[in-house]
Amino acid sequence: MATPALALEGVGVNRADIPVVHDVSLDAAPGAVTVILGANGAGKTTLMDGIAGLAPVKSGTIRLGDRSIEKLAPYKRARAGLGYVEQARTTFRTLTVEQNLLVAQQGEGDLGTVYKLFPELDKRRTLQAGYLSGGEQQMVVLGRALVSAPKVVLIDEMSLGLAPLVVRRLMTTVGELAGMGIAVVLIEQFANLALDVGTRAYVLRKGGVVYSGPCADLRGDEERLHRLYFGGPPLTAADRDAGAAESEQ
Numbered sequence: 001m002a003t004p005a006l007a008l009e010g011v012g013v014n015r016a017d018i019p020v021v022h023d024v025s026l027d028a029a030p031g032a033v034t035v036i037l038g039a040n041g042a043g044k045t046t047l048m049d050g051i052a053g054l055a056p057v058k059s060g061t062i063r064l065g066d067r068s069i070e071k072l073a074p075y076k077r078a079r080a081g082l083g084y085v086e087q088a089r090t091t092f093r094t095l096t097v098e099q100n101l102l103v104a105q106q107g108e109g110d111l112g113t114v115y116k117l118f119p120e121l122d123k124r125r126t127l128q129a130g131y132l133s134g135g136e137q138q139m140v141v142l143g144r145a146l147v148s149a150p151k152v153v154l155i156d157e158m159s160l161g162l163a164p165l166v167v168r169r170l171m172t173t174v175g176e177l178a179g180m181g182i183a184v185v186l187i188e189q190f191a192n193l194a195l196d197v198g199t200r201a202y203v204l205r206k207g208g209v210v211y212s213g214p215c216a217d218l219r220g221d222e223e224r225l226h227r228l229y230f231g232g233p234p235l236t237a238a239d240r241d242a243g244a245a246e247s248e249q
């Protein structure tokens with residue numbers, strides 16, 4: 001793999017003094033989407049908060065390019081080239097689309113790239129963000145992480161509450177970000193959509209990595225994903241039939 005844009009080694013992150021993430025080692029390559037999967041509560045957001053500096057990193061190292069960032073304040077990590085699309089983050093509803101993007105800008109930003117990625121926003125620059133559709137609001141949230149031309153972008157569940165068609169559209173943009181050379185780290189509840197756009201995947205369970213390997217090896221393999229998410233034996237044929245019967249009701 002090319003030199004990783006983001007490299008974690010043995011990272012532990014606490015939440016309210018409780019260790020939640022332990023001993024995570026992970027690489028994200030430039031120009032690729034690295035997918036992080038795991039059940040609710042597995043520690044995905046805690047890990048992202050640790051990388052971004054919003055939760056304390058208790059052990060290990062985090063390198064952004066050739067810099068160690070694990071001790072830097074969040075704004076310094078952002079300046080060093082880290083963008084973060086936080087889970088459940090929303091727009092400033094009474095500000096216009098353009099104002100939303102401008103407040104995120106640090107020094108030299110580039111709104112042109114954002115408008116090119118999202119022509120929907122280009123047409124609505126002067127509209128208050130509160131009037132946008134859910135998908136367009138998520139574009140603003142994504143756009144805010146991009147105006148400072150980051151080298152690495154962490155995206156935590158951007159699909160929450162959005163229609164599948166909109167999610168697919170946003171996934172296309174995620175692929176375009178990688179095409180621009182950005183290292184994208186993508187957390188996604190729709191595992192197969194993420195595995196389609198991603199190169200390498202990591203699965204977290206109880207705060208630790210239980211899988212690290214090609215996305216292709218997990219794509220479409222519901223049984224394996226289930227076992228990785230929850231542990232224990234794989235689903236049996238009877239489990240599957242029961243699931244099918246439930247979904248038919």
Ligand SMILES: Nc1ncnc2c1ncn2[C@@H]1O[C@H](COP(=O)(O)OP(=O)(O)OP(=O)(O)O)[C@@H](O)[C@H]1O
Nearest residue numbers: 015016020038039040041042043044045046047087
């Ligand atoms: N502020 C907090 N104080 C105490 N415990 C917390 C806090 N935030 C999260 N936790 C706990 O840390 C664990 C991991 O939570 P985290 O939000 O990182 O999981 P996640 O994988 O992002 O889940 P989800 O898929 O639901 O977003 C959970 O057990 C959660 O209850």
Ligand SMILES: [Mg+2]
Nearest residue numbers: 044045046087
């Ligand atoms: Mg989360």
